[in-house]
Every structure is written in C-alpha cells, then in structure tokens.
Amino acid sequence: MKEAVKRQLLDIVGEDRFFDQDLDRFTYSYDGSFLPLVPPHLPDAVVQPVSTEEVAAILRVCHAHDVPVVPRGAGSGRTGGSVPVAGGVVLSLQRMNRILDLDEGNMMALVEPGVVTFDFYQAMEKKGFFYPPDPASWKFCTLGGNVAENAGGARAVKYGVTRDYVMGLQVVLADGRVIETGGKAVKNVTGYDLTRLFVGSEGTLGVITRILVRLLPLPPAKRTLLLCFGSVDDASTAVVRMIQGGVIPAAAELMDRVSIEAVARAHPVDVPRGTEAAVLVDIDGEPELLGPQARRIVAIARDAGAIEVREAADEAEADALWLLRRAMGPAVAAMAPNKIGEDISVPRTAVPEMIRRLQEIGRRYGFTIAIFGHAGDGNLHPSILTDLSQEGNREKADAAVAEIFRAALQLGGTLSGEHGIGITKLPFIVDALGEAQVEVLKSIKRALDPRGILNPGKIFAGGAGR
Amino acid sequence: MSAVDELARIVAQCDRCGACQAVCPLFAHLGKEAAVARGKVAMLRAYLEGGLGADAVSVARALDLCLLCQACAANCPSKVNVPRAVLLGRAALAPSVAPPRLVRAADAALVRPGVLALLGLLVRVYRSRRVYRLLEATGALGLVRAVAGEVVDFLPPPAGLPGADSSAVAAMASSGRAAGRGLAAGGTARGKVHYFAGCLMKTVYPHVSRATISLLRAAGYEVEVPPARCCGLPLLAHGRLEEARRLAAHNVAAFRDAEVVVTDCASCGAGLKEYGWLLGSDPVWRLQAREFADRVRDVSEFLVGVRTEAAPAGGGRPRVDGRRSGLRVTYHDPCHLVRGQKIKAPPRELVRATGVEFVEMAGADTCCGGGGSFHLIHRDVSRRILARKIEAAEETGARLLLTACPGCLMQLQYGVRRAGSTLQVMHIVEFLHAVNSAGAGPAPRAH
Numbered sequence: 001m002k003e004a005v006k007r008q009l010l011d012i013v014g015e016d017r018f019f020d021q022d023l024d025r026f027t028y029s030y031d032g033s034f035l036p037l038v039p040p041h042l043p044d045a046v047v048q049p050v051s052t053e054e055v056a057a058i059l060r061v062c063h064a065h066d067v068p069v070v071p072r073g074a075g076s077g078r079t080g081g082s083v084p085v086a087g088g089v090v091l092s093l094q095r096m097n098r099i100l101d102l103d104e105g106n107m108m109a110l111v112e113p114g115v116v117t118f119d120f121y122q123a124m125e126k127k128g129f130f131y132p133p134d135p136a137s138w139k140f141c142t143l144g145g146n147v148a149e150n151a152g153g154a155r156a157v158k159y160g161v162t163r164d165y166v167m168g169l170q171v172v173l174a175d176g177r178v179i180e181t182g183g184k185a186v187k188n189v190t191g192y193d194l195t196r197l198f199v200g201s202e203g204t205l206g207v208i209t210r211i212l213v214r215l216l217p218l219p220p221a222k223r224t225l226l227l228c229f230g231s232v233d234d235a236s237t238a239v240v241r242m243i244q245g246g247v248i249p250a251a252a253e254l255m256d257r258v259s260i261e262a263v264a265r266a267h268p269v270d271v272p273r274g275t276e277a278a279v280l281v282d283i284d285g286e287p288e289l290l291g292p293q294a295r296r297i298v299a300i301a302r303d304a305g306a307i308e309v310r311e312a313a314d315e316a317e318a319d320a321l322w323l324l325r326r327a328m329g330p331a332v333a334a335m336a337p338n339k340i341g342e343d344i345s346v347p348r349t350a351v352p353e354m355i356r357r358l359q360e361i362g363r364r365y366g367f368t369i370a371i372f373g374h375a376g377d378g379n380l381h382p383s384i385l386t387d388l389s390q391e392g393n394r395e396k397a398d399a400a401v402a403e404i405f406r407a408a409l410q411l412g413g414t415l416s417g418e419h420g421i422g423i424t425k426l427p428f429i430v431d432a433l434g435e436a437q438v439e440v441l442k443s444i445k446r447a448l449d450p451r452g453i454l455n456p457g458k459i460f461a462g463g464a465g466r
Numbered sequence: 467m468s469a470v471d472e473l474a475r476i477v478a479q480c481d482r483c484g485a486c487q488a489v490c491p492l493f494a495h496l497g498k499e500a501a502v503a504r505g506k507v508a509m510l511r512a513y514l515e516g517g518l519g520a521d522a523v524s525v526a527r528a529l530d531l532c533l534l535c536q537a538c539a540a541n542c543p544s545k546v547n548v549p550r551a552v553l554l555g556r557a558a559l560a561p562s563v564a565p566p567r568l569v570r571a572a573d574a575a576l577v578r579p580g581v582l583a584l585l586g587l588l589v590r591v592y593r594s595r596r597v598y599r600l601l602e603a604t605g606a607l608g609l610v611r612a613v614a615g616e617v618v619d620f621l622p623p624p625a626g627l628p629g630a631d632s633s634a635v636a637a638m639a640s641s642g643r644a645a646g647r648g649l650a651a652g653g654t655a656r657g658k659v660h661y662f663a664g665c666l667m668k669t670v671y672p673h674v675s676r677a678t679i680s681l682l683r684a685a686g687y688e689v690e691v692p693p694a695r696c697c698g699l700p701l702l703a704h705g706r707l708e709e710a711r712r713l714a715a716h717n718v719a720a721f722r723d724a725e726v727v728v729t730d731c732a733s734c735g736a737g738l739k740e741y742g743w744l745l746g747s748d749p750v751w752r753l754q755a756r757e758f759a760d761r762v763r764d765v766s767e768f769l770v771g772v773r774t775e776a777a778p779a780g781g782g783r784p785r786v787d788g789r790r791s792g793l794r795v796t797y798h799d800p801c802h803l804v805r806g807q808k809i810k811a812p813p814r815e816l817v818r819a820t821g822v823e824f825v826e827m828a829g830a831d832t833c834c835g836g837g838g839s840f841h842l843i844h845r846d847v848s849r850r851i852l853a854r855k856i857e858a859a860e861e862t863g864a865r866l867l868l869t870a871c872p873g874c875l876m877q878l879q880y881g882v883r884r885a886g887s888t889l890q891v892m893h894i895v896e897f898l899h900a901v902n903s904a905g906a907g908p909a910p911r912a913h
Contacts, residue, residue, distance in 0.1 A: 021520075021524065022520035024498065024499075026509060026518060026519060032482050039517050074487055076483060076487075137483060137484065139485065140484050326543070329483065334544040334546075
C-alpha cells in the first residue's frame with residue numbers, strides 16, 4: 001500500500017482501528033467459505049470505521065488512489081464475498097453496531113450494519129416486535145452482511161427473506177457520496193427501487209452504512225414438531241401438501257440421514273431406525289390456532305408415510321430439536337477434511353427430483369453428499385464430503401459441483417438461495433443468467449463503480465475498470 | 467500421535483463458520499479477528515501448511531492472547547478443541563519466543579517446591595497485619611511493588627485492613643442466626659480421600675485449603691495430603707509441554723494409593739482430569755494417568771456426592787439453615803470448572819442447601835479475565851473483562867460473591883478492590899465451612 005494512502009487512512013480512523021501487520025492481514029484474508037486458506041488473499045490493510053462519515057472519507061481516499069475496498073461484517077459468508085481477492089482495504093464494519101432507533105408506531109427500526117442479527121432479534125423481541133430473517137449463523141453474522149447477501153433462513157417459507165424487511169438504506173457510493181434510498185413510506189414508487197438493487201449486491205455497488213427494517217408483531221405462540229420419514233420423497237411430499245393445504249409452517253427444515261448422523265456424532269440425537277429424512281416444522285401464531293394446525297400437520301405427515309411424529313413439549317425441547325438443525329452445517333463439515341457446501345434453490349415441488357439427482361451425482365463421483373435445507377422454500381444445502389488433498393479429488397469435486405448447478409438450473413432453480421455468488425459460484429453465473437443479463441449486471445456495476453474499486457472480482461468475471 | 471500431528475488434526479476440523487465470535491470474551495472487547503478462536507485456528511493451520519506469510523513470533527504473540535476459557539470450544543458447532551490447539555501451538559512455537567520475565571519467573575518457581583514454599587512464606591509475612599502496616603508506614607510498600615511488580619496488587623491485603631475480606635459469613639455465623647445443623651463432625655470414617663493442594667492454594671490461600679480439609683473431615687473422611695507438585699497446567703499454558711508431563715508423572719506417582727483425589731482448585735482439577743491426554747503418548751505412564759484422572763473430583767462435585775449418598779441417614783451432610791441470615795449470595799463459574807470439568811450445578815446446590823438467598827448473576831459462566839498469568843500480561847483487556855464481571859455481580863445485590871478457583875478468587879478480589887465495591891469474594895469452601903461451623907463454635911476468620 002502506498003505510504004500516502006496509509007497516512008490518509010490513519011488520519012481517518014487512527015492507529016487503534018487500522019491494521020497492516022502481516023498476521024492481521026492474514027486474519028482478514030478468509031471468510032466462512034471453503035476456499036483454501038493458503039495461499040492467502042491478503043488485504044493491504046484492515047480499517048474499522050465507526051461512522052458513515054469515516055466510511056465516506058475512506059472511500060474518497062481509496063477512490064482517488066484506485067485502492068480496492070472490501071466491506072466485511074462477521075466474515076461468516078459462505079461464498080467468499082468478503083475475501084479480498086484483489087488486495088486493497090478490508091472495511092471491517094463490526095464496530096458500527098448500534099441500534100439507532102425503534103419507531104414503534106410505524107414498526108420500523110434503524111440499525112448500523114455491524115449489529116449482530118441475533119442481538120437485534122432479541123432487542124426487538126423484548127419490545128414485542130419480530131424480525132423474522134434467521135440465517136443459521138444469526139448468533140454471530142451481522143445485519144449488514146445479511147443485507148449485502150440477501151440472507152434467508154428457515155423462516156423464509158412463511159416470512160420471506162432479508163429483502164422483504166428492508167425499507168431503506170444509507171449507502172456510501174464508490175466515490176464517497178452518501179445516498180439514502182427508500183424510507184418509512186410503505187408505498188413508494190419514486191424512481192427506481194434502489195433499495196432492492198443494493199440488497200444482495202455483495203458489496204460491489206456501495207457500502208451499506210444504515211439499514212431501515214420493518215418489523216412484525218411477535219407471534220404469541222410457537223410449536224415445534226419433528227417428522228421422521230422412510231424416504232426423502234415422503235418428506236418432501238408432506239411439506240408440499242402442508243403448504244397447499246393452507247398450513248404454512250414458520251419453518252420446514254429437511255435433513256437427510258447423512259446430515260442427521262453428522263450431528264449425532266457430537267450431540268444427542270434421537271430419531272427412529274429407518275429414518276431416511278426428517279423435517280423439522282415450526283408453526284407460530286395465536287395459541288388457539290396452533291392446536292388444530294399441529295393436528296393437521298400430523299395427519300398430513302402420517303398420510304405421506306411418516307414413521308414417527310414428535311412434538312416438543314416445551315421450549316427447552318424445541319430448542320433441543322432446533323440444535324439438530326443449527327449445528328448441521330458445521331457438523332457435516334467435521335465429517336471430512338473438506339466440505340464443499342452448496343446453496344441451490346429449486347421450485348418446492350422439484351425438491352424430491354433434485355435430491356434424487358444429487359444422490360445420483362454423489363454415487364457416480366464416489367462422494368458422500370449430505371443434504372439438508374429449507375424444504376418449505378426449495379432451498380437445499382448439498383455438501384460434498386471429500387479430502388481435497390487426495391490426488392484428483394479437486395477436479396472430481398469441481399465437476400460434481402458443475403453437475404449439481406446444471407441439475408438445479410434444469411429443474412427451474414438457481415445457483416444460490418441465500419449465500420450469494422461471491423467467488424465460489426462466479427464461473428456459473430452466465431449459465432444461470434445468460435450473457436445478456438450478465439451484461440446488464442455489469443452495466444449497473446459500471447454506472448455505480450466506474451473505477452471498479454468496490455469488492456472487485458465478485459459475482460461475475462471481468463468487472464468494470466479492473 | 468505427535469503433538470504437531472494432533473495440532474494439525476484439530477485445526478483441520480474448523481470450517482471457519484465464525485460462531486466463536488459470539489462467545490469469545492476477548493473478541494467482545496478487542497473486536498479483531500486475530501483475537502478470536504477462528505483467527506487463531508486459521509493462523510495455526512496456515513502456519514503448519516507453510517503459507518502464512520507471518521513470522522513465528524507474531525503467531526506466538528497472537529496465541530498468547532487467549533484466556534483458555536474454552537467458551538469457543540463449548541459453543542463450537544464442530545466441537546473444535548481450540549484451547550488444546552492453542553496449548554499445542556504454544557508448545558510448538560515456544561522455541562522461537564522468549565516469554566515475558568514474569569512468566570519465566572513463575573514457571574521457574576512452579577517447578578521448584580522449595581521456591582514455592584519460600585514464596586508462600588513471603589506472602590504470609592506480607593499479609594500479616596503488623597508487617598503490612600510497617601511496610602505502609604515506612605513507604606516500603608512501594609519498594610515491594612517495584613521489586614515484585616504488579617503481582618503484589620493481586621495479593622489480598624491482610625484481613626481487617628481496608629480492601630481486605632470483610633467477613634460477612636463469619637459475622638453471620640458468629641451471630642448465631644445460622645441454625646447450626648453442622649456436619650457429623652468426626653463421625654465414623656467413611657473412607658479416605660487424598661487432597662491435592664494446588665500451588666496458589668499453598669502460597670496465597672492456605673486458609674482455603676484448611677477449610678476444605680476440615681469440611682472433608684467433618685463429612686466423615688480421613689484426609690491425607692500427599693506432597694503434590696504443580697498440576698502442570700500453567701506450564702502447559704506457557705508452551706512447556708515436557709515439563710508439564712514430568713510434573714504430571716510425579717503427581718500420578720504421589721497419588722498412587724489414592725482412591726479419590728479431591729481438589730479445591732478448579733484449574734488444577736481440570737488439569738489433573740486431563741492427565742490421560744497429557745501422558746497419553748507416554749508408554750510408562752499412560753494407563754496409570756488415565757486411571758488417576760478418573761479418580762479426581764472437584765471438592766463441590768465430591769461434597770454433593772456425599773450429600774446424596776448420606777441423605778437417607780441424615781448425618782454428615784453439609785447443611786445449615788442460613789435462611790434467616792438475610793445473606794444474598796451469587797456465584798462466578800470458573801472456566802476450568804464449568805467448561806473444563808462440566809460442573810455447574812454442584813456448587814449451586816451446596817450453596818442453596820445452606821438456605822441463603824442465591825441469586826444468579828448475568829453471564830455467571832463468562833471468564834473473569836484472569837486466565838492464569840493472562841491478567842498480568844494483558845492487563846488492559848483483562849481489566850475490562852473483569853470490570854464487567856464485577857458489575858454483573860453487583861447488579862444482583864449480593865453481599866457475597868463465591869467462586870471455586872484460586873485464580874478467579876485472586877482476580878475477583880482484585881476487581882472488587884479496584885472498583886471500590888463492598889462485595890466480599892470467597893471460595894465456596896470458605897463459605898461452606900463458615901456456615902457449617904456456625905453452630906459448633908466460633909467461625910474461622912477469613913484469614
């Protein structure tokens with residue numbers, strides 16, 4: 001990094017929030033994705049701003065000197081979104097973690113991007129409000145990262161994803177100008193919907209410094225059921241019929257046998273023999289409606305061939321059942337030296353066929369593939385378990401991933417439900433969107449970031465300017 | 467498996483999800499990746515794979531910045547044993563860094579029983595009221611500080627002097643308001659236990675040791691105190707794996723005849739219970755070490771067992787009616803007890819059984835910032851963590867803050883003095899001993 005840039009950045013944030021020692025640079029070279037740690041993608045420096053003004057000043061400096069800027073929250077992304085592949089400055093936003101305002105009348109809150117999702121959820125819960133998006137990483141991921149990746153979660157089947165709660169954003173543009181999109185008006189067709197453009201933009205169009213989200217009233221009651229099936233088909237059928245029948249679960253999480261066994265290695269897990277798939281179902285709402293809903297779910301599940309149906313008796317039991325699901329990603333990862341976790345999304349009714357194809361791909365390549373995901377919305381997380389240090393496995397895994405993506409696209413699905421494209425799915429974006437659409441993305445990128453300093457090398461190849 | 471192989475195996479299990487960020491006390495205060503478990507595991511992995519691009523010294527320094535509180539491991543979805551990785555990493559990097567003077571001095575003392583005994587004597591002299599007053603009056607206290615450094619600040623001043631333990635429990639006990647259904651003192655011996663006296667207990671808290679021994683005796687046990695050496699945990703924490711193993715082997719031999727090994731130091735207990743691992747690659751000691759580890763009990767774990775066993779007979783259980791004492795008590799979980807030994811309920815049960823009002827404090831099981839010698843080396847962040855801990859204890863409105871590890875005890879007492887709080891900090895056995903002695907005679911002074 002040029003001495004002049006370093007000096008100016010130090011002037012903005014001071015020594016305590018500027019790091020450029022080798023080790024600090026290394027620790028901001030990775031995220032929660034399966035990209036290899038070495039050789040590391042080292043940033044030149046890491047800065048931790050605490051205000052919009054500081055972010056704007058940093059961007060003005062970086063823009064003037066063509067220094068890449070990579071926004072980062074908790075670094076818990078799964079596709080390399082915050083990995084500084086082109087070096088430059090990692091803009092660590094974890095210290096911008098204040099909840100600025102709660103407007104109870106309009107049921108909206110204004111937050112900074114570094115607020116941890118779960119902390120926000122709890123703060124709102126205390127006031128009787130409900131912020132539904134609940135990515136599995138919500139205990140440690142940040143709202144800024146959720147917005148940048150348009151994170152989903154288990155509740156998406158009933159409540160939608162992060163996008164559905166963002167009413168407005170404060171964004172620092174590549175050159176340091178600050179804009180505010182959207183607002184508290186529920187109906188708003190003044191100009192293009194820039195709020196939606198920035199949601200899911202993966203840090204490539206601007207740096208999000210404030211987020212206005214809408215809230216719901218807290219559902220007064222919740223129930224949790226675990227449905228065990230002898231086949232994945234039966235499990236998927238049950239979920240499709242539930243939703244068709246008007247019982248929309250607050251979550252319907254599918255787990256295959258391999259995934260359940262992975263969690264069982266570290267936690268007590270109790271499912272009947274012969275379970276090939278389980279579905280964890282939450283229902284929420286008025287307490288008097290939950291009894292009849294639970295009974296209908298049980299009836300539908302049994303009709304679809306469930307071998308066991310269990311309802312959590314209390315909150316502690318519900319938490320224990322949920323642990324099964326929340327621990328799943330990392331627990332599956334612990335089964336092999338490498339886990340290549342994917343995030344495909346298909347129409348709900350295509351889930352059984354997608355799972356059949358996944359299993360077939362696994363057999364053909366000789367990989368164990370663990371499958372879990374959000375059956376209610378068709379978003380699946382197949383994980384290829386392998387040892388990439390073994391000769392030839394890397395190539396085989398790449399080929400298998402390509403086939404998985406192809407299968408998802410053939411079934412009317414897409415590359416990513418909630419993790420974003422980042423680096424790991426970049427080679428497939430043209431297959432998913434087509435040349436023309438990718439050109440449109442690039443035009444937007446050029447318009448907002450002509451010098452290509454914002455998170456370069458992500459989403460599509462050959463970004464503008466660099 | 468060699469230490470480096472084991473290290474490589476552990477760090478390969480991390481999938482870098484980042485869950486440790488939610489629980490690491492250092493990360494909460496420092497907010498940078500190098501401070502959190504994921505950062506340390508990643509740097510170790512890259513270091514072993516040969517692509518880190520940072521030198522061994524900076525890695526060693528980063529590894530040094532860990533409380534070994536185990537919060538990361540307890541909350542890790544993949545159950546990555548980060549504390550062990552940190553220990554093994556420190557051992558692997560030990561040849562490339564010189565530890566701070568203080569740490570070197572402490573390690574040197576810990577492996578020499580004679581030096582340790584001398585230190586114990588010095589502490590006793592320092593803590594005698596007359597000597598302390600003399601030091602204070604002549605200004606020599608400053609000189610002591612200049613020679614011994616900040617260590618002195620962590621020593622509790624003599625009883626009865628400002629900043630020392632006031633004696634809430636002793637007062638309660640001697641007021642006679644406790645009901646006085648004490649232990650079946652000196653009853654038929656129910657068996658023999660061997661008491662493991664940790665180094666801090668011997669040098670700074672001998673009165674706690676005495677309380678533990680007399681509680682065990684009162685519960686009907688014959689108590690033997692074999693010549694224990696340091697449990698090895700501090701040396702392990704300082705990357706001195708081989709010396710830790712030698713000490714472990716000594717202790718296994720010294721307690722060869724013990725059926726039950728009881729300790730009142732949570733850190734020693736956690737260390738001792740890991741001997742099976744520590745000596746796991748030693749063909750001579752492996753089996754004995756594992757058997758030894760299985761026989762180790764924390765004092766609260768042991769006493770709760772005694773209570774349960776003795777309940778039908780009604781005798782010999784440490785139970786005194788403290789209901790009318792009006793004393794409100796809270797408890798801090800030592801990391802090495804709640805996570806290191808998974809003991810959470812027993813100390814609470816024992817305290818509740820006395821009938822005093824027990825109030826849970828917020829974040830009872832988060833680290834106090836002590837971390838062995840951590841508080842002496844990383845003073846800033848340690849004090850920030852400690853200040854929050856004392857606040858949480860104060861918020862309960864308790865008069866007494868109990869804990870179960872001399873390391874925490876020292877740190878918490880320091881924190882209370884620093885904050886100018888009126889809280890009294892005590893080891894749980896001091897408290898139990900005081901309430902148990904209430905009916906039987908004068909309560910022991912805190913000193």
